[in-house]
Amino acid sequence: MLVATDRRGAGVAGEWLGRPFGAAVRTRRLELGLTQERLAQQAGMSQGALSRMEHGRGVPTLPVLERLAAALSSNLLISLSPHGGAHVVFKALPR
Known part of the structure; x- marks a missing residue:
């Protein structure tokens, strides 16, 4: 896994992208009734x-993003704000 850093070397991914991304993964995983173990296996991690x-x-x-989106049967949508905010959602693929 890679973590983005700012010019001072401080990790910023957890602050503005890591948390919303993780929450979106967990929300979609639970919607599908998958365990972490099962999703990890399907995503090859x-x-x-x-x-x-x-x-x-x-x-x-x-x-990894591509494999997770496929394993979650979803499109992955990430919106980044110039002010440091991020919005992440896994949108179910149409049937």
Whole structure:
């Protein structure tokens, strides 16, 4: 997992992207009735990595984002504000 840093080297991903991303993953996972272990398996990652992600500790790479979206049968929508805010949602794919 990669964590974005600002120019001073301080981790900022958990503050403005990691937390909303983790909350969105957890919300969608629970909507689908999946355990962390099952979702991690479907997304090709460890349960520990998924747990850290759900708790806002780090931001995944693009390939991991793609695998999570597929495993959650969703489009992943991320909106970033120039003021540091982020909005993340997994939108269910149309049937």
